[in-house]
Amino acid sequence: MTRFLLRRVIGLVLTLLAASLVVFLVLDILPGDPASLMLGTAARPDTLAALRHQMGFDQSAGLRYALWVAGLAHGDFGISYTYGVPVAGLIGARVMVSLPLALMAITLSTLIAIPVGAITAARRGQAVDAGLMGLAQLGVAVPNFWLGLLFILFFSVQLAWLPAGGFAGWDKGAIAALRSLLLPALALALPQAAILARVTRSAVLETLDQDYVRTALAKGVTGAGVLWRHALPNAFIPVVTVLGLQFGFLLAGTVIIENVFSLPGLGRLIFQAVAQRDLIVVQDLVVLLAGSVIVVNFLVDLAYFWLDPRLSRDAAR
């Protein structure tokens, strides 16, 4: 098991390095001269030379890559060209919006999807099943950023219950901050929940067919007991798999929905950086987001062993 874990961790580190190399190749090597890309064609030669020196573009590519990756590992993300401040600071402030938003969305979608999936599986073919699965079919098709816009239309414009966007800030208290994240989190969570509910339903249907479920029923465990104690926990593996596969989409959705709700998160930062050709910020953010997809999928791989102890027994062999 330890050897297996070690191999996985080495694989994780290699994948992260490969991702950083891809990003570096695309944003640092491909432009030829990043300094002139940042400053535009009208820049004066001495300004270009100064920027090249300041950003380290006069060093060799290999050295630049090594310094960048070593910096990332230490939390030194370089200096933003536009703002003239450390990128780590820019990212740090915005992660405090994006991360809670993404976590809230995952939590909400799981809390909605698992009961819906379990109930529809238990009531297969009945009206509840048909109704909820029809709704899920529709939910899968709704783009999350449009749902966000509809929420603004309904809850902010029509009912005036919640703000149409903006972020209260954590210094105004957790309740106010979470309130401003509620609508965007819900807009992200519902389409996600639709996908998860469908996966949960088919996974539970499969486990309901298993011998141990029949045994439990024969022993006199009630239908509900079988569903929640036996069938559902055994259906978690496909659910977790899809959660991992969907994480990239969720991240992209978070970045887009921050723009819908004018939230000062990583999404705003990344589009500003693109518009201003602040390449080091783009480079850092892309590697950070891609890296988080890689880490989440690594954690999903580990979660299998916790969810299904038989797997760790096999891995130990």
Added chain:
Amino acid sequence: MKQGRLNLVLGGAITALLVGMALASLVWTPYPPTHIDIVHRLAAPSAAHWLGTDPFGRDVLSMIMAGARSSLSVALIAVAVGAGIGIPLGALAAAGGEWVDQAVMRASDLAFAFPALLTAVMIAALAGPGEANAMLAIGIFNIPVFARVTRGAALSVRERDYITAARAVGRSETAVMLRHVLPNISAMLLVQVTIQFALAIVADAGLAYVGLGTQPPDPSWGRMLNDAQTFVFHAPLLAVFPGLAITLAVLGLNLLGDGLRDRLDPRGR
């Protein structure tokens, strides 16, 4: 089985409507989709403008029709790129032995870490935003998807008796793959095409919404939603129609995919 047939018919009808709308926009829209008519701006739906007009007086129905064309062409190219590169890669991984398989699979793990949005961000930082950006970014993301599906399906088909038989009569690996394996997994790949097509439409709208995809004045559903947001208090309907178009398109393609799966995969029955 009845449900499967319903999915197929409904999904096919919605998809046909969408394609028809996109094709019709090539030769006819009620008004030119980029025609600005300030006098009639923000008009409510009426006989003259079925879905009303936007802040510049442009006809919303005409823009939706032209948007369908833009959306479908982005999705078509993106899926063609993904399938055109991903399917051969997946077949190679399935037939090419341990090392090739490992190399293709690790590369696709890596590619999965870059959602289309991140690729689009990188391309936009280099070359600026645009429709081609969206096609390329979504296309690149589709490559590992098709590679994985093809590999998985090909590996399971290769275990079947008729493949062993083909090999026993001396067919080469390439011939077995092209003449026996790929035709037998084509149904599954077709289903995947409909799924990826639907995802590409959503991704395209998202990219256009944040300004990385199709650029104004070319009409696109995502861009229309972005424009509508400024006027959400004055003309809420502007934020409804483009979103409905996206949802309907995705719903149609998903239903079509579900229907095809039921029809083509006997195990699902």
